[in-house]
Amino acid sequence: xxxxxxxxxxxxxxxxxxxxxxxxxxxxxxxxxxxxxxxxxxxxxxxxxxxxxxxxxxxxxxxxxxxxxxxxxxxxxxxxxxxxxxxxxxxxxxxxxxxxxxxxxxxxxxxxxxxxxxxxxxxxxxxxxxxxxxxxxxxxxxxxxxxxxxxxxxxxxxxxxxxxxxxxxxxxxxxxxxxxxxxxxxxxxxxxxxxxxxxxxxxxxxxxxxxxxxxxxxxxxxxxxxxxxxxxxxxxxxxxxxxxxxxxxxxxxxxxxxxxxxxxxxxxxxxxxxxxxxxxxxxxxxxxxxxxxxxxxxxxxxxxxxxxxxxxxxxxxxxxxxxxxxxxxxxxxxxxxxxxxxxxxxxxxxxxxxxxxxxxxxxxxxxxxxxxxxxxxxxxxxx
Ligand code: UDP
Ligand code: GLC
Numbered sequence: 001x002x003x004x005x006x007x008x009x010x011x012x013x014x015x016x017x018x019x020x021x022x023x024x025x026x027x028x029x030x031x032x033x034x035x036x037x038x039x040x041x042x043x044x045x046x047x048x049x050x051x052x053x054x055x056x057x058x059x060x061x062x063x064x065x066x067x068x069x070x071x072x073x074x075x076x077x078x079x080x081x082x083x084x085x086x087x088x089x090x091x092x093x094x095x096x097x098x099x100x101x102x103x104x105x106x107x108x109x110x111x112x113x114x115x116x117x118x119x120x121x122x123x124x125x126x127x128x129x130x131x132x133x134x135x136x137x138x139x140x141x142x143x144x145x146x147x148x149x150x151x152x153x154x155x156x157x158x159x160x161x162x163x164x165x166x167x168x169x170x171x172x173x174x175x176x177x178x179x180x181x182x183x184x185x186x187x188x189x190x191x192x193x194x195x196x197x198x199x200x201x202x203x204x205x206x207x208x209x210x211x212x213x214x215x216x217x218x219x220x221x222x223x224x225x226x227x228x229x230x231x232x233x234x235x236x237x238x239x240x241x242x243x244x245x246x247x248x249x250x251x252x253x254x255x256x257x258x259x260x261x262x263x264x265x266x267x268x269x270x271x272x273x274x275x276x277x278x279x280x281x282x283x284x285x286x287x288x289x290x291x292x293x294x295x296x297x298x299x300x301x302x303x304x305x306x307x308x309x310x311x312x313x314x315x316x317x318x319x320x321x322x323x324x325x326x327x328x329x330x331x332x333x334x335x336x337x338x339x340x341x342x343x344x345x346x347x348x349x350x351x352x353x354x355x356x357x358x359x360x361x362x363x364x365x366x367x368x369x370x371x372x373x374x375x376x377x378x379x380x381x382x383x
Contacts, residue, residue, distance in 0.1 A: 003052070004382060005032040006093040006116075008086065010058060010102035012040025013241045014269075015211060016295045017123045020153070020176050020370070021099045025051055027371030035089055037082065037102065038062065056085050061102060066131050071138075083109035090114040094382045095148075097121065101139055108146035117148035117381050121374070125160040125292050125313060130215070140165045148381045151374060153293040154314030172377045175317075176293050177370030180362055182274035183302040194272075194279035199265050202233035206308075206340050207280040209273060209296040210287075211241040212248050217286035217310070219254060223333035224284070226258040228341060234260075234284075237276055239269035277303035282340050282350075285309035288331040294318065298365045301325065301357035306350045308339045318365070324357040 007025055009018060022042070025032050026049045034051055036043055037058035046053040059078035064071060071079065079102075087110040090096050096111065096118045098104035104120040111118045120143060126136045143150055143166055150170045152158040158171045199205050206228075208221040218236055225234040240248050248266075255261040270276060273296075277283055283300030285291070290313030297318050300307035309315050311327025319325035326343070328335035343350040 002092050003031055003033045004094040005097050005378060006086075006090045006095070007032050007034045007097045007099060008037070008103035008107055009034070009042070009099040010037040010061075010106075011100065012036055012038035012042050012055070014041050014045065015241060016176075016293070017099055017121075018042045018045075019295065020123075021121070022046065022049065023177065023179065023367050024371055024374050025049070027367065028375065032097070033093070035086065037106070056082060056089070058082055058102070058106075061106070064102065066135060079106055079109060082106050084113065086110040087113035090116045095119060095378060097378065099123075104139070104147070105142060108142040111146050118146055119149045119151060119378060119381055120147045121151045121153075122157055122161060123153045123292055125157055125290055126164045126166070127160055129289055136164050143167075143170065149377050151377050154317050156290065156313045156317065157292045172373075172380075174370060174373035174377065175365055176295055176298065177365050177367040178295055178298045178302060178361070179367050180302050183278065183299070183304075186275045186278040190275060191278040194275055198235055198267060198276070198279065199233040201231075202263070203231035204282075204344055205233050205235060205280050206282045206284050207235040207237060207276065208284045208286055209237045209277070209299070210285075211238050212236075212244050212251065213240070213242075214244075214247055215287060215289040217288040217331065218251055220288055220331055220333050220336065221284050221286040222251060222254050222258065222260065222264060224286070224336035224340065225263060226260050227334060227337035230263070232340075232344075233263045233265065235265045235267055235276065235280065237267045237270055237273065241269075273299060274303060277305055280305055282343055283307045284336060284340070285315065286336060287312075287315075289313075290330065291315050297325070298361050301354075301361035304354045304358045306343050306353045307357060308336055308343070318360075319357070323353070324360045325353060 034053040039055045061078040096107045098107040099121045107118045162168045210216045255264045287310045293314040307325040310330045321327040326339045
């Protein structure tokens with residue numbers, strides 16, 4: 001069978017969008033081939049799942065940032081050239097599926113030449129504060145003009161698209177799904193061993209998971225830790241995936257300044273997130289800006305740990321405050337510290353919240369439902 005879907009993504013590293021796409025593509029099986037605009041671990045992970053994947057370098061298009069005010073002539077030329085390559089690659093397929101904003105721009109430019117419809121899987125909250133007005137307008141205009149459908153990872157992402165001028169009739173919400181299996185297979189002994197190894201001497205551990213970036217709010221989690229007793233430690237799990245080295249250095253300096261360096265453990269990028277979460281007492285999601293969805297929130301719930309999360313964006317569709325987790329305002333370190341201290345003081349409540357969260361995550365955020373949701377949209381377009 002020829003693959004009906006040509007799937008595109010512009011990055012080679014493993015962000016949440018890529019982890020999600022990995023499960024979707026694996027779910028589509030022989031129905032999808034993948035072209036990436038950068039090489040890296042994402043290509044390797046797709047290959048391990050038996051996916052037909054190749055890299056088409058993006059040249060100067062790689063220099064464009066979320067806050068950029070428009071495309072430079074070099075970037076525009078690179079996008080146009082790449083669109084020509086993509087149009088040729090799309091010839092055997094019935095549809096182009098774009099998993100990132102840059103991939104969508106290229107797909108939209110390729111659509112007419114390829115005479116193929118484009119589905120954009122939008123995973124970002126368009127508009128300020130995440131994106132410049134110009135960047136948002138360009139993306140929304142292209143979407144209204146060229147996208148056959150826009151799949152969003154939450155209602156919040158859908159609403160931001162529409163508020164930015166996107167046409168609501170194009171939108172289909174499909175929540176992220178996360179595989180529960182890795183969370184169910186960690187033994188208590190394994191979790192204990194990780195605790196001792198990662199946070200020696202800690203009586204209570206809170207952990208924050210995600211790439212290091214100011215909007216992901218690791219600085220807020222560190223501030224919160226400094227307001228908690230000395231036997232409470234913080235594990236910071238994640239790496240600067242897109243070159244945020246200065247931010248990382250700033251976090252380390254912050255721990256020194258606050259006198260908590262010995263209680264904050266920077267673990268870098270890990271591929272054993274499930275085990276690390278099981279080794280933790282409370283999962284903290286500290287995003288300083290609204291999160292479009294937040295896979296880490298669902299993962300904390302799957303790990304049967306209470307999750308304290310920023311109550312904005314897509315997270316409000318995942319957690320119901322006080323029932324399946326605890327919500328705090330964005331950027332509010334004192335509120336995180338209070339919520340963590342309260343969970344520590346009341347283990348019965350903490351465990352009830354964790355259990356309710358685990359049940360909800362399994363019911364609503366499964367991989368099968370996500371793959372079915374995406375497939376339904378693609379079928380709707382292909383006919
Ligand atoms: N993650 C990981 N290793 C790390 C840190 C994060 O595998 O060291 C994973 C995490 O488990 C989650 C994803 O990266 O599945 C981040 O996705 P999320 O939706 O939370 O945020 P994004 O980075 O996509 O904005
Ligand atoms: C994006 C968003 C994140 C979401 C992920 C998967 O990277 O920042 O909130 O969970 O995509 O859709």
